Amino acid sequence: IYVFLTRDGTHRVKVVEHGGWPCWVDDSTLYFHRRSEDQWISVYKATFPKDKPVSTESVTIQRVTPPGLHAFTPATSPGNHKFIAVATRRPNSSFRHIELFDTVKNEFIELTRHVSPTTHHLNPFISPDSARVGYHKCRGESNGAKATQLLLENVKSPVPNLSLFRMYGSFPSFSPAGDRIAYVDFPGVYVVNRDGSNLRQVFHLNAFGSAWDPVRKGIVYTSAGPEFSSVSTEVDIVSINVDDVEQSNYKRLTIDGKNNAFPSPSPDGKRIVFRSGRSGHKNLYIMDAIEGETSWIERLTDGPWTDTMCNWSPDGDWIAFSSDRHDPGSGSFELYMIHPNGTGLRRLLRSGSSGRVNHPSFRPDGKLLVFTTDYGGISAEPISNPHHYQPYGEIFTMKLDGSDLKRLTHNSYEDGTPTWAPLYINPVDVEWPRKGECAFEDCHWLNEMPGRGIKLVGPWGLAKPQCGVF
Structure with a gap:
């Protein structure tokens, strides 16, 4: 992770040797994620020195989220030292969810799992006033727009x-x-x-x-x-x-x-x-x-x-x-x-x-x-x-x-x-050529063509033809 001056891109300095997804809290504090030695992806905090030049040697690195789950893509808001937002993957779930991590009490607050447990939620962000948390969500269904394949x-x-x-x-x-x-x-x-x-x-x-x-x-x-x-x-x-x-x-x-x-x-x-x-x-x-x-x-x-x-x-x-x-x-x-x-x-x-x-x-x-x-x-x-x-x-x-x-x-x-x-x-x-609106899924064994060694396929290479679902 590097920092540099926004006005002209100068004073480019490496501050973290191994990390990604950096986000500022204030001018001397940022959060990032990395894979830890115990193999869990966790969020870390980097604190810059105020009395000497900034470098990988002078920056203090502290692990924030504990092992036992993956926590990544941290989000912060200006001056907010009370909590951060993260995406997590817990061992008992196949889906990403958004959680807050209380940096004072060192505990998680789950947000999206209670509402939509079987949908991916990812890449959180926090409003500048720390009042709202946003994130990306996989809808898992059509949004109603007419899509072309x-x-x-x-x-x-x-x-x-x-x-x-x-x-x-x-x-x-x-x-x-x-x-x-x-x-x-x-x-x-x-x-x-x-x-x-x-x-x-x-x-x-x-x-x-x-x-x-x-x-x-x-x-x-x-x-x-x-x-x-x-x-x-x-x-x-x-x-x-x-x-x-x-x-x-x-x-x-x-x-x-x-x-x-x-x-x-x-x-x-x-x-x-x-x-x-x-x-x-x-x-x-x-x-x-x-x-x-x-x-x-x-x-x-x-x-x-x-x-x-x-x-x-x-x-x-x-x-x-x-x-x-x-x-x-x-x-x-x-x-x-x-x-x-x-x-x-x-x-x-x-x-x-x-x-x-x-x-x-x-x-x-x-x-x-x-x-x-x-x-x-x-x-x-x-x-x-x-x-x-x-x-x-x-x-x-x-x-x-x-x-x-x-x-x-x-x-x-x-x-x-x-x-x-x-x-x-x-x-x-x-x-792809447009298909009819029939939603009938035919019996799979009818796709077998004896003596010809082929299976009929739909426009997405499916072994079972379906129409009206693309």
Whole structure:
């Protein structure tokens, strides 16, 4: 936690080494939260000295809330030394609630649990006169407004002639013609027309990542298995024929099951680069795109580190990937490029201590890379938001020489797994096709289609179709 002068931003001084969500009571007192040594998230008070310079050594830190529950996101009001407001998670509840903490008696006063025990209440704030407490609340129901469900939500782009969309689902990729999108909605892989029509689940097992074959029509590659797993976890590369409605519409391309993931085909459709943990470390390999490793396989990178999230350039000359080879095991990932023959390795972007640069993707003309990174820091503390996989990530682009770095997104959520469309899309929202108002939920066993190996799905990838509920 830092303090500085509001008039010009000068005299920037670190006052707390480990903490977040600071809020002032007076010019020499602030409250904040941190995870304590006993692992409970608690609120602390920092008191500044009046007779010597302010620093982490001179500031007095005192724990305020006791162990036994999580207390976080403290709120104060000017000159109020009697109580603070906090959000809590108690062991006997699955919901956040707002409580006051009496700093004189050192006791909690519950506020929202008595009124709405099974709803989340979060991020409290206190009026300047200390008379009222406000907070955010999850309603758990519609607010009565007419909401639209979007396949592609247009986001204002800071770059001229570049349209930017937030998409429903994860790991999206466009077909070579740009008319279809493959994406992951755990636990399956789905394909949908770009206008939101003809949504189909094409792979029913847990998978992550998607990439279209640039030559063979209707072929999508993915990683079948659990995400965020160790090198020995069973994950394999599969190719899916999304136009084959029979049960045997996919082919397993790797056979060792040692965390083979993030496939990316060469522009001629003959080879696939992917990461694998078969050596005990996650490195990059190249194999035959049609028959897989039973035909041939070769190693591209070799070392006691993690090379992952690879993407083949449209001209075939480069493979971009994310790696922690600069500091193996640190959790810090930086952006690299290498030729498919193993030469020309170079680093494009440094991420700093524990920083991350992930999921690079070449623009169709091969002149730019888009990727997600925490290079710009975070815009809100993760604890203030609902759960998302990784509490970092904004979308950036850069040239292949590492120049012209541009930030495209700026918000408090993870923006990840970016991809390019092969053609310009007008910057307007794309809605799912409208459904009727029938609220009839059909029998689940009627969704099974004998002999076809598929289940009907609604526009949110549900195995049980529902209409009139979106």
